[in-house]
Amino acid sequence: MSSELIYSCEKKGCEIGKGGDCLEGFAELDECPHLVKNAHTGDSDGNDSRNALVKESANAQSDLSDKVSLPGTDEFTLASASEITLAYLTRLIVVAGEADSGKTTLLASFIDRFQRGPFSGYRFAGSSTLMGFEQRCHLARLRSGGTKPDTDRTPPSVEHNILHLTVRSIAFDNLIQDLLFTDISGENFRLAKDFVEDAQRLEFLHRADRFVLFIDGENLASPTRREEAFQGAVLILRRCVETGVLDRQSFVDVVFNKIDLIEASDKNFDTSSFLRQIEERINRRYGASFGRLRFFTVDARHISNSSPRNQVAALFSSWVVETPIYDLRYHVSDEAPSIPKREIDRYRVRRNIAII
Amino acid sequence: MSKPSLSKHLVVGLPRTGKTSFIAALGHVVESGEVPNSLQLVDMGDVRDRVNAISKEWLSYREVDRTNFNTETNVVMKLSSPSGDKVVEILLPDMTGESFELQWKNREWSREYDELARESSGMLLFVHPDKIVEPVSIEEVVQIEAQITDAGGASVPESQAGVMPKPTPWNRDFAPTGIQLVELLQFFVNQKDVYPLARIAVIVSAWDKLECLNVTPEAWLSTTLPLLDQFLRASRNRVPFRIYGVSALGGDIEDPVDLQRMQKEDKPSNRIIVVGQDCGPHDISAPIKWLTDVGNE
Numbered sequence: 001m002s003s004e005l006i007y008s009c010e011k012k013g014c015e016i017g018k019g020g021d022c023l024e025g026f027a028e029l030d031e032c033p034h035l036v037k038n039a040h041t042g043d044s045d046g047n048d049s050r051n052a053l054v055k056e057s058a059n060a061q062s063d064l065s066d067k068v069s070l071p072g073t074d075e076f077t078l079a080s081a082s083e084i085t086l087a088y089l090t091r092l093i094v095v096a097g098e099a100d101s102g103k104t105t106l107l108a109s110f111i112d113r114f115q116r117g118p119f120s121g122y123r124f125a126g127s128s129t130l131m132g133f134e135q136r137c138h139l140a141r142l143r144s145g146g147t148k149p150d151t152d153r154t155p156p157s158v159e160h161n162i163l164h165l166t167v168r169s170i171a172f173d174n175l176i177q178d179l180l181f182t183d184i185s186g187e188n189f190r191l192a193k194d195f196v197e198d199a200q201r202l203e204f205l206h207r208a209d210r211f212v213l214f215i216d217g218e219n220l221a222s223p224t225r226r227e228e229a230f231q232g233a234v235l236i237l238r239r240c241v242e243t244g245v246l247d248r249q250s251f252v253d254v255v256f257n258k259i260d261l262i263e264a265s266d267k268n269f270d271t272s273s274f275l276r277q278i279e280e281r282i283n284r285r286y287g288a289s290f291g292r293l294r295f296f297t298v299d300a301r302h303i304s305n306s307s308p309r310n311q312v313a314a315l316f317s318s319w320v321v322e323t324p325i326y327d328l329r330y331h332v333s334d335e336a337p338s339i340p341k342r343e344i345d346r347y348r349v350r351r352n353i354a355i356i
Numbered sequence: 357m358s359k360p361s362l363s364k365h366l367v368v369g370l371p372r373t374g375k376t377s378f379i380a381a382l383g384h385v386v387e388s389g390e391v392p393n394s395l396q397l398v399d400m401g402d403v404r405d406r407v408n409a410i411s412k413e414w415l416s417y418r419e420v421d422r423t424n425f426n427t428e429t430n431v432v433m434k435l436s437s438p439s440g441d442k443v444v445e446i447l448l449p450d451m452t453g454e455s456f457e458l459q460w461k462n463r464e465w466s467r468e469y470d471e472l473a474r475e476s477s478g479m480l481l482f483v484h485p486d487k488i489v490e491p492v493s494i495e496e497v498v499q500i501e502a503q504i505t506d507a508g509g510a511s512v513p514e515s516q517a518g519v520m521p522k523p524t525p526w527n528r529d530f531a532p533t534g535i536q537l538v539e540l541l542q543f544f545v546n547q548k549d550v551y552p553l554a555r556i557a558v559i560v561s562a563w564d565k566l567e568c569l570n571v572t573p574e575a576w577l578s579t580t581l582p583l584l585d586q587f588l589r590a591s592r593n594r595v596p597f598r599i600y601g602v603s604a605l606g607g608d609i610e611d612p613v614d615l616q617r618m619q620k621e622d623k624p625s626n627r628i629i630v631v632g633q634d635c636g637p638h639d640i641s642a643p644i645k646w647l648t649d650v651g652n653e
Binding site: 066067068069070071072112114115116117118123124125126127128130131134135137138139140141142143144145146147148149150166167168176301302303304 | 459463464465466467468469470491492493494495496497499521522523524526528530531532534535538539542543545546547578582583586587589590591
């Protein structure tokens with residue numbers, strides 16, 4: 001009988017199992033908390049007789065049979081998030097946009113904000129993916145050793161990462177709301193923009209309470225890149241409409257991120273005026289395609305930015321309380337498909353979507 | 357006297373947050389009867405030697421020994437209410453902070469601890485003001501640097517200005533204290549059908565160090581650990597909580613002046629500081645009275 005250890009990693013995008021480097025940068029693999037050792041045993045002529053999966057955590061005690069697993073995860077997938085959606089009325093917020101537009105930065109900023117106190121009229125009431133949020137905050141923290149705040153780029157993945165947050169209203173004590181946020185790589189949306197099949201893979205958008213399209217303000221601030229940034233965002237909307245994953249039941253928020261850079265470029269390039277133009281253009285083309293279309297400006301990176309144009313709090317609050325499922329004002333057309341009135345109705349989905 | 361009812365309470369806290377010192381001082385108070393209206397010891401069973409040993413250290417103004425990893429003990433005490441008409445048997449597992457670190461890092465605990473958690477109705481949650489890791493952002497530091505520069509202070513040296521060090525990879529040890537404690541509490545609060553936790557008493561240890569701030573324990577917690585404070589408030593319908601400021605040692609035993617002040621007290625228990633709802637100034641049993649719903653008559 002022969003025995004060898006084969007390494008793999010819990011972290012999506014880590015190539016250690018294929019002989020690549022540790023994504024977390026550990027030279028000594030045993031130090032990496034995400035490392036999984038597959039104890040691969042086989043008999044002498046090479047026929048594997050057994051596979052035993054042994055998760056070795058740095059400090060874990062040896063006999064796992066004496067252990068009881070506890071709930072929580074670093075991040076959910078669409079399938080595993082049903083743990084939340086089946087238990088609670090949940091808002092699903094799909095955050096879309098091209099790479100580096102600030103999607104993950106905004107999500108990470110929520111937990112940073114709650115670590116400073118109540119935010120946007122809500123108290124933090126829990127999260128099943130607390131460590132996932134923390135991990136995404138790391139490069140903006142002093143502890144990372146960096147000198148400039150940053151956010152790890154979300155690697156492209158077939159599975160969509162989902163973060164969970166529960167909040168409780170301060171003004172309306174009975175209002176407790178679970179929120180799920182997709183943290184999807186910009187690459188997935190780039191593919192969706194270019195290929196109809198990839199756009200159709202975003203079918204879970206039917207279940208979304210909000211589709212949030214991020215547009216990178218840094219690109220909008222540049223006269224040479226602004227039109228490309230705008231067209232790229234519009235193409236994502238167009239693909240989603242053409243493939244039917246967004247429709248007249250969808251609530252869509254278009255978010256111009258990095259408002260600090262937009263404001264800084266106003267003097268030379270009148271970027272704010274360009275923003276108003278593209279709002280009009282998007283409204284003209286897609287205003288009638290969705291249940292609701294709104295525009296926000298935010299500075300996801302700088303929590304201390306108190307400019308009235310940093311509308312993170314208003315955006316967050318609207319995600320908590322507003323959903324097409326209950327807000328019938330936005331479904332006035334006789335031609336619109338029947339509106340799901342209860343959470344369970346969301347399972348009677350169009351196109352047989354077998355997800356949350 | 358009523359038949360004793362067994363009341364189990366978990367003692368939860370990260371490393372060096374004052375859990376063992378609390379049990380040492382509690383052991384002395386309930387046995388000595390020095391503190392009016394405190395719970396009184398009826399019986400301590402087979403852990404008397406261990407509790408006496410740590411209480412002796414406490415009485416001798418020594419730092420109570422940090423629990424060794426291999427000597428975790430379930431402290432069982434049979435206590436009567438101040439009026440003597442009710443008896444409760446409490447079980448306080450004296451576990452090391454490292455054990456709790458393993459819980460939130462690995463999201464697992466021992467089967468033995470799980471059984472205890474399934475039978476526990478209360479929790480003493482310890483936080484220590486000197487052991488708080490806050491989430492400090494680069495943005496905050498940059499702002500402070502800018503303020504110092506604006507005020508005419510020293511600017512960042514040129515040699516450092518252009519350097520972009522490689523960031524350290526994230527690991528769970530970097531999680532701020534608030535995150536760690538909320539992770540621990542969520543295991544209970546989100547599984548009420550499994551773990552019947554009914555009350556949480558938050559013990560802010562080393563309260564003597566915070567008295568000069570002239571704040572209540574509630575105000576201190578909401579300022580210092582806002583995430584934990586919000587979580588407790590948001591969950592209070594499911595698990596009510598109270599916050600106590602407690603100094604089991606009573607002061608800084610390394611400081612000769614403080615030590616002399618404590619040694620002048622008539623009774624050893626008088627050095628104990630307890631601040632909170634429905635409790636006397638030295639009654640370290642007050643949080644347990646509230647957890648067990650005894651003795652507040």
